[in-house]
Amino acid sequence: MPKIITPSHYKTDFNCPRCGVLAPQKWYGLKKPQPYNGELEIHEVNISRLPRYAPLSVGIRVEKIIVPWRLDISVCQHCVEYSVWDNGNLVYPFENELPSAHEDMPSEVKTIYNEATLVFKHSPRASAALLRLAIETMIPLLDDYEIKRDNLNTMISKLVAKGIPEYIQQSLDTIRIYGNEGIHPGEIVLLDDQDTVSFMFELINDMVEELITRKKKIKETYSKIPLSKIQAIFKRDNKVKK
Template sequence: MKHIAPTFRLTSFHCPHCGVLAEQTWSSHGINCSYIQKQPNGNNVVSTYPLEDTLTAKCKHCNLFSLWHKEKMVYPLTGNVELANPDLPDDIKNDYNEAKDIVNISPRGSAALLRLAIQKLCIHLGEEGKNINEDIASLVKKGLPKTMQQALDSVRVIGNNAVHPGNIDLNDKIEIAYALFGFVNVICEVLISQPKKIQEFYEKNIPEGAKNGIEKRDK
């Protein structure tokens, strides 16, 4: 399923809290800011005023709110990014989630973490992990699809540019940082999730005799 990022006034998107594609109810009712004023007599007086250009979107699945100010989501901060593919190895998933937590504050730091994530993913796929460029080249020689090579190199190059002077300023193009999360998930889906699903089906449903015949055929 395509990830639909939270977008201002969109009637349904993937909830930044529960991750479910759900209908969103928009409202500006009751959004106030409170502050305390200290009086000359020492008493504290609580005052409120309505927040302008501010809306909430309530998820119909989990009933939690996202907060939007001047058409940008300000809470939760990580909501523009899809959840990690559950088949990502735990250490890589931790890097993904850390990148997700900081992307709206530091898109460059987020891109650098995702570069680290795919370097670890190359190790998971059987490469040495010493040089990510060489690891990708090795995977290509082993038959890595071109689209996966492009996805890996996109994360690698943009992640490199995030920590070294380059031609891409992620602070001005945060949507590029958002896209990298989708690339990491697609890479995992094609190189880990799909082979896993096929192998599980094969092991469960193909008779042993047929498996033996296939093994002899392919020797």
């Protein structure tokens, strides 16, 4: 099993929060200049020269800086993406276990999905509302169902009429109802219900797998059948129709 090193403040190597690869990290510190003129100074942190206990010491010049905050950026040397640390705590990207958007999720939907993951930690209600918007955006994009944009309840009923699995219908209605409560609080309290909302991320990925990916894989496999066999299938089906 590959070695996993949890991200830690000023550690030189760990699994990047952005790409997940165990890689060297380069650190940069931000401090408030004295006197403060509205600009920030950015300089590379020389970790080897930091004293053992220096909660307010930043950068190559080890000195006490009396400021209410200390901000650091670690840059992964594999993906060259940055992570943000506030007073030694990782604040971006958010640490959560939400699933990534399904690879076959339409780009318009994926943008909304990713926004829902960003606000989840701070507001499950807002996250649920965004997931509702995501499925509202996705349904008209489903090529095989040809459903025009309408209110979400009507679009779901049209999908049901076209024979979608019952568990997908239940997933759609779960996100529809909880997402609506995110916009118009009523009987359901979502303020602290992170478990329910986090499960909704799995539901929307299940919908993509069932309504998009599965059909795509079947079509790709079917397209490899020799033409003579396809003609025989058409002939058989025409006999049944007659």
